[in-house]
Amino acid sequence: MTAGGKAGYAVIVALVLGTLGAAQARTVAVGGVAQAPAVDSRPLAGGEALAVWTLPRLGVSVRNDPRDLRLLYGTRELRYAPGGSGQGGGWRAVGLRVPAGLAAPQSVNGSLYVSLAALRALGVRVLGETPGVLDFAAPAVVPAATLPPSPDLAAAAPVPALVTPTPAPASPTPGAPPAVLSTVRVGRELHRSVEVQRVVLELSAPAAYTVTRDRAGLSVNLAGVTATPVTQTLGSGDTLTLTPGGGGVAMRLTTGGGNSEVFTLDDPARVVIDTTTQLDARVPPPIDPGALPPGVTYRNRGELHLLSFDPALYQPRVVSAPAGRALGLPALVGSVRGVAGVNGGYFDPATALPVDLVVSGGLMTASSLEKRATVGFTAAGATLVGYPRPRYVLSGPFGSVTVNTVGPRTRPELLTAFVGDGQTVIGADGLTTLYLSPGAGTVAAALVGRVTPKAGTLALTFDPARYPQLPRVAGATLKAALAWRAEDASWDSAQDALSAGPLLVQGGQVALNPAREQFNTSAGIWRATRQVALGTLNGQPTIAYFGHGTPEAFAAALAASGVRDAVRMDSGSSAAAYVTGGYGNLGGYLNTVWGQNVPNAVVFVPRTLPTASKAP
Structure with missing residues (x-):
C-alpha cells in the first residue's frame, strides 16, 4: 500500500478506527537520529510492534503483503502466511528458529505491523531503549527493492497471472448467516496531478476473495457474501458496480488506467482498494511528504521548497550522462541507485556538453572557467562551497x-x-x-x-x-x-564538484556578486524563473527549489529559511528536483513543470556505513 493511501485512509475511516495505544508508543531512532512520528512503535496485543513499511530503514528487506509477509535481514528470514501450520500458514523461518509464541502480524489503520520480538530474532540491533525512545543501529544498506513472493508458497500454490487469491476465512459458526457487504466508503485526495482514491468494502464477517485485473480496471469476487445491487459513479469518474450472485458478490471498479492495490483489514472485516492515478502526464507528480526515504527531510516556505539529506546515510555524487548526451533526472538518479537528485551545471544545448567544471570520483571530466561558484563534496559527506580553479x-x-x-x-x-x-x-x-x-x-x-x-x-x-x-x-x-588552487576553503579532499553559479548564500547571508562571476544581469540567465540550488541547512546537504523569482529573491528566501551556504544550479527550463517513491511509486518532483534532459546532476546515493560506526 502506498504511503499516500495510508495518509488518505487515516482521514477516510477516522470514524471506524480508534488510535491504538498512542499514549504508549515510542519514538523510533536510527543511529541516534529520531524518525518521523509516523514511524513510532505501537503497543499491540502481541507486544510492541513496528510497521512493516518502516523496516527497510533498519536494513530489513520486506515483502509487505498480509497474505505472504517476508522479512529478510542478512541471511536470516521470517515469513508469515495466514492459516494453520498444516496448510503452510503461520510463521516460517530460514536461517533461524521461529521464537516460541511469536505474535502474528496485525493490521492497524491500513499498515501491517510486526512485533519487536520478530526483529530481535532476525538480529536487528537495538542500541538503546528508554520509556520514550527505541534506538536501532544504523544499517549498512537501506534496501530499496521489494522481495518477491515466498518460494515455498509459490511452489505449493501457483496462481494464474492477473488473479490474486486470498486465504479462506475461519469456518463460520454452524447456522450463522452469510457475510453481508453492508457499507461502501469512498475517499479521494488530489495531489497536484495525482489522484489517490480509496474504496472500503465493509463486511459483517471475513470472506475469501479473488482479484482479476485488466486494462480498464479490476474485479473483486467475494465468495459467500450478500449485498444490495449498486451502480455508482465516484467522484473520480470511476464506476463501481456491485452484482450479487449465487456464489457471492462481484464488485467491478473501472479505474481509467490507475494503479490499484487490494488488501484486507480486520475488526471490522474490510476489503480495501487503493487506486493511484496520474491524471495529467504533462504535469510532474509531487513528492509525498509522508513517505520520504529515511533520513530525508522536506520543508516548505511558500515558493521555497527544501529537501535535506542526512550525510550519515547519503553521499552526494556528481553523476553524468555519456559524453554528448542528456538524460532525464530520474535516469541519472537510477543509474547509481540513488534516492534523489537535482539537475547540475550549465551546458551547451547543441552538444549536451558541460561548459564548466565537472569532477566525479576524483576525476575531472570538464575543465573550470575559473570564475563561477562551485559546490563540492568530500567522501566523508562534507559540502564545500567556493571558487576553486582545479x-x-x-x-x-x-x-x-x-x-x-x-x-x-x-x-x-x-x-x-x-x-x-x-x-x-x-x-x-x-x-x-x-x-x-x-x-x-x-x-x-x-x-x-x-x-x-x-x-x-x-x-x-x-x-x-x-x-x-x-x-x-x-x-x-x-x-x-x-x-584545486582554492583560497576560500580546503578542497584537497573533494571527490566531486560542479560549477554553476551564482553563489547565493554564504555563512547564512546573501552573497550575490554577479560582477565577480561575470554574469550579465540584463541577459536571460538572470530573469525571473524557476530556480534550483544546492547548499547546506543545519549541517545537511540540501536541494532547494524556488517556484518563480529572480536570483535576488531566491537568495533572500534561502537566507531567511536558515540555509547557510547555497550555489545556484542551471535554472529555468533545466530546473528539476526529484525523489524516488511518491504516490503510487510514480516518483516525486518539487518542480511543477517538467525540466529538460540534462548532462549531469547531483545525486544522493545511500552510503555503506563502516562496521565500526554501528557499534553502541
Missing part, C-alpha cells in the same frame, strides 16, 4: 607539469586530459596518449595516433616534441593529481 598536475622524475585543458578535442600545442567513456576517439597522428588508472602511479599504456580510452581511464595526449620530459612507455613512473 587543474591536473602530472609529476614524475622529471618534476611536474600542469595539464592545459580537459576534453576530447585534441590540440597539438596543448597537453590535454580526457576521461574515457569507451566510445569517444581522441588523439591524432604524431601525438602520444598515455593511459593512467585512477590512483595508480605508473603509465598503464603508451599509444600513438587515434585511440579510444576505456571508461574511467585518464588519457593524456601531447606532442612529444613539445613535452619531451613526459614518458612514452608503459610502466614509467607518472602520477596525476588534482590541484
